[in-house]
Amino acid sequence: MSEVRVAGVGLTPFGNVPERTSRDLFGQASIEAFEQSGVARSDVDGVLYGNFMGELSEHQGHQGPLMAEAAGVQAPATRYESACASSGVAVADAVKRIRNGEDDVLLVGGAERMTNLGTAGATEALAIAADDLWEVRAGTTFPGAYALMAQAYFETYGGEHADLAHIAVKNHDNALENEKAQYQRAIEVDDVLEAPQVSSPLGLYDSCPISDGAAALVLTSESYAEEHGLEAPVAITGTGQGGDRMALHDREYLARSPAAREAGEAAYADAGIDANDVDFAEVHDCFTIAEVLAIEALDLESIGEGVTAARDGRTTADGETPINLSGGLKAKGHPVGATGASQIAEVTSLLANEHANSDAVSDATTALAHNAGGTVASATVHVLEVVE
């Protein structure tokens, strides 16, 4: 099967820039991706763009062609919306299109403008990732839904808020040298435990920030990369997507993520690897508990044991399997539609020894990117490997 090469990646700094439009942000990310790739914009066969709340934050639908234009690309464009997994599913479809020979060069990415909504407005916009009739109208917020999962996890498997706090501390530590991260500052366990509650047991420092930002990837077929002499040593070698019932109360498990497991198993099989081969991973830590559920679903930790992984040093930068070396959503930021593509960008840079934290994984050859939507009714997992 033809490999899909990551020829170039681009990220805007993630953060608080309420006045910047998503077209402006995505245009900026695309410049960096094209410059790094050495690919001509005129060779692009299509644009796959992830965005979640553009109707609410910018009164803008039909964003595909708008973003192709913003990137200076004249090619058919489609917007993907799967809540926080929007650009993860865009990547998954791009991989399939290149593999089946339909396309040689695709611009894939996403963007989100959120901070212009303010905290209340962004909270309302994020909530629409849940079932409006049966969850949102009962007062479920996005942090509230993950709080329900955290409380169920503690009840089923044990663990406490202090365990989760170590995840936040770890991800802030990882972001210190990442110039694209929203929070380049260290925090302590007590900061997490003493922070204002958002939705018990989760507090402000268990939660990713509200962020503006964009990510862009130039993906190419192996043959295109060879013919054009591209320097593209990292390939996406496995892809998987999983799904589940929309509302948390309709799931078999309240403290597991079967959709992520389904996506992970598919991606592992696709790449011909298993969890033991994974050197490091970027996972979707929109809340501290989400990192626990992700690493368990991906078999990087056993069910019920992931909660202590950060505290015990198994997932820290110097641990056996570092998780979220970029800082994760928690500290790097979570401009929703950009997140899935940004994880691919971070993993690629880490594997190519071009990331501020590459030293932590200097011998790494194989890594994962896990992106989740809602309370993981949607999930994608991608395996990336150094192939040159």
Place this chain on the structure above:
Amino acid sequence: MSEIRDDGFDDWLDAAEEGAAYSLECPDGHGSLPPRQVCPECGSTELARQQLPESGTIETFTVTHVPTPSFEDDAPYATAIADFGPVRLTGQVAGIDLESIENGLEVEIAVTVSETTGERVLTFEPV
């Protein structure tokens, strides 16, 4: 919210107000919630109303301090997932101190209104 009703959902709230909350059940016994044409488990289109038991059990809960604007005046408030047998439901918890809510608490279904919007809210109250 719009003045136009949501078929199925508002009918369910009407029934719950009368103490007659129900689930939908296919011939294979899969429970689900309206509005629904097709069983999400097996694809059956033969869905019949099934009266829910009078009480359910809280499986997980949270106290939300940062609400959406629709619940601004209601915060802090508790939401929970409670098991009613054929289905679980998400609702707010009323009639009990927030500190006293715990897993395993037996609750019954009620319909209250949001202090912020006046809209109806699926609620659990201790039995």
